[in-house]
Amino acid sequence: MSSLSTEEDSLEYWQDQLGQTFPRYSSPITPGAPNELRQVEMLARILDFELKPYQRYVVRVITEKIPGTDEYRWSSFLLLMPRQVGKTTLTRLILAARCLANSRHRIMLSAQSLKDARQLLLDFANELQDSVIGDTLKVRMAADTTRIEFHNKSRLGTFPPLPEALHGSSNHTVYLDEVFSYSEEQGNLVMGAALPTLQNQTDEGAQLLMSSTQGTLASTFLIQQHEEARKSLDNPESTYGFIEFSADPNIDPNDEESWWWHPGLATGLVRLSTVRTLRDKLSESEFIRTFHNLLTTSEETVVDMVRWKGLADNPVLPNRSQVAIGFEVDADRRRSAVAAAWRDAETGHIWVRIIRSGYGTSWLPQCLAKIRESRPLGIAADKHPQNNVIMLELQTFDTETHAWIDLMTPEMLKTASASFIAKVEDGTIHHVNQAGLNVSIAKAQRRKMGESFVFSHYNECELFAAISAIQMIDAEPPPTDTEIVFFDD
Structure with a gap:
């Protein structure tokens, strides 16, 4: 010195x-x-x-x-x-x-x-x-x-x-x-x-x-x-x-x-x-x-972040039976996340939020089991290797929770990825401005699958958990009060 x-x-x-x-x-x-x-x-x-x-x-x-x-x-x-x-x-x-x-x-x-x-x-x-x-x-x-x-x-x-x-x-x-x-x-x-x-x-x-x-x-x-x-x-x-x-x-x-x-x-x-x-x-x-070492406020992202942030609001909470759950383990098993999505009965728009995220996967099976006990609409995840490990664990130790989970096929993943971006563009999805989900979307990457593009599992896990839950809501027909009448010719 x-x-x-x-x-x-x-x-x-x-x-x-x-x-x-x-x-x-x-x-x-x-x-x-x-x-x-x-x-x-x-x-x-x-x-x-x-x-x-x-x-x-x-x-x-x-x-x-x-x-x-x-x-x-x-x-x-x-x-x-x-x-x-x-x-x-x-x-x-x-x-x-x-x-x-x-x-x-x-x-x-x-x-x-x-x-x-x-x-x-x-x-x-x-x-x-x-x-x-x-x-x-x-x-x-x-x-x-x-x-x-x-x-x-x-x-x-x-x-x-x-x-x-x-x-x-x-x-x-x-x-x-x-x-x-x-x-x-x-x-x-x-x-x-x-x-x-x-x-x-x-x-x-x-x-x-x-x-x-x-x-x-x-x-x-x-x-x-x-x-x-x-x-x-x-x-x-x-x-x-x-x-x-x-x-x-x-x-x-x-x-x-x-x-x-x-x-x-x-x-x-x-x-x-x-x-x-x-x-x-x-x-x-x-x-x-x-080069100039300045924060870039306008990012070149897959999702329009200015529009995404403008879709944040305070939701009306739904009944548990109307909520779809999605989960994701990231590609290196470093982190896991669980998301919820539901449809607003008045507007038909979809809401999404992260329920829990954290390091590792040891907490995830028990979390899914507890959610299953509340009897949501369903639980979904993409069919990729790290999620499959969780499925095998549940199949061995918790068959009831395992039976509640639907896995997305590659075609469903294509649709879910495209649908998420479309919902942001047309303003039919909303969120509660959670930092983890915002960061996950801001850093999102896509990869080519056939003639389409899908989100990569090397993204932060919050994004895949969210689109898995949203995909399950999309699969459910929106409620309608309109009575359909068929007239004879």
Whole structure:
């Protein structure tokens, strides 16, 4: 740990060093406060990597410590950077430098999935092993984690983005990469699991570090954290640190003169020709998100999200016998969901809401059994492998609930997928504005089936649970008070 002189650590000094690449938002620095910039730069040189001025500034702010203590100034930190700026390299350097500088240090990192986290760590492990310190470390791979073990018994490991993954562990730093991919529910559960593992470090500093490119309207966890981080800038007592590199939202995103705020472009990490290619090949909203690092409020989605959100309302609750139930287990059995749908007797429109969603599948059979006891209209699901596992379990242990469930055929799935989009377009479906269902629909993907398209099971599970319930309602003829009279010729 080292300190810079107050002259080379003032706000004016850093603004002069970074010029137009200075972040749009940044937590303040305490000139001359201890930090880990020197040790990160030392590791970077070992790996034949020279930090750019903006990268030095990021390290300086993130790693600041409270003078006279080992505590980090920022117990939690959110770093928002666009693509093509070396964010991944930078954050890995910070984590590894901490392991090298402190014996028996424990750092855990995660990403969009355990697979992504492992790849991130293994790529870095290869760089370390090819360097002069390569012989001093080992790489361990197990079913649930991959880790680098350093000579001083420090460890840098991975964990899946699940709430139970860190249970019982004690860590000095927990790092979450690309948090734009987390739903609000998932992000809060993972963060809630991570923070207690950091609270045991009374003799050494502890920090929760999150980084990401800006997200979309579906990035509900990042939106939540972004709002909290922005508020922290106005609170001098806050321990939530924040840096955001992004364009002025009022610029013309396609004007090349407005691109040079981008740290990667301004410092030569990315070529102008590469940015031009990105602009030409990406949709405008994706270019704005990934290059300019701005939240895209108009998403290019399968379902018109503006129209969908306009269909939210307060429903009149139906009788249980009029309610259809749908359930879904997602493709990797990570999450499950149960939805309800019913028809409004006056308008003929359909209402849908999520009854329950959660991690894993162990809770699902019992939930379906309890719902069956209330005798709804019926229970439906698509006939895909993960749902079939639940059906086999019910067939063995609960034949009565099993008998209540109807599985959709491929033709029914085609109709249900097309019908859902049509209902949104013509305004004949309504919902109660649940974040989980909104995110699931915003992130929806389709795949081709024959001459039609169907929703993919790699979507969030709330969507399939919903369309399964809706399909069952569609199969029931709408009620009518009209008496049909046949006249003789």
